[in-house]
Amino acid sequence: MLGTLQKDMSKHGINTIPKGDCASCGKAIVGQVVIALGKMWHPGHYVCCQCGEELGHRNFFERGGKAYCENDYHDMFSPRCAYCNGPIKDRCVTALGKTFHAEHFVCAECGRQFGEEGFHEKNGQPYCKTDFFRMFAPKCNGCKNPIKMHFITALGTHWHPECFICQGNEYFIRRCPMHVIYSEEEEK
Helix, strand or coil: CHHHHHHHHHHCCCCCCCCEECCCCCCEECCCCEEECCEEECHHHCECCCCCCECCCCCCEEECCEEECHHHHHHHHCCECCCCCCECCCCEEEECCEEEEHHHCECCCCCCECCCCCCEEECCEEECHHHHHHHHCCECCCCCCECCCCCEEECCEEECCCCCCECCCHHHHHHCCCECCCCHHHHC
């Protein structure tokens, strides 16, 4: 059939020199050709090896000498997000031995993305600074707020330095550099 077509086209002045044989069907290629993976293909025969979708002149991924459409390649070979289990196609964050879409690496408590301050880890979960200290930091025995940096351990508890103040009888108060003057008259 191709021979007859070539003769008919040649009569009308159209040159029909075959460009090669299709890697899929083995027949001569006349007209458009796709050159990929070191072979030539009829445009309709160059397809994704997984789903059969025609690749034609679109982008594709190669693995093991086979062509894959973008969706199948990512579904089969891209790393998975630890949060949503979807394939990671672009930017990612690797933390705590896991990989995440950048937008899915969030505080386990409030769900916000981490800013410049980074994150804190507890039991394999990431937390923003605010939630981490609110949930896990020791509390000051004076003001009951989380202790974030410096602290004093005294009387079996923790204190912010500014919250640890001396109270007691006059003998100890005079000798304590951090004291509050207390008088019974103030209570009345």
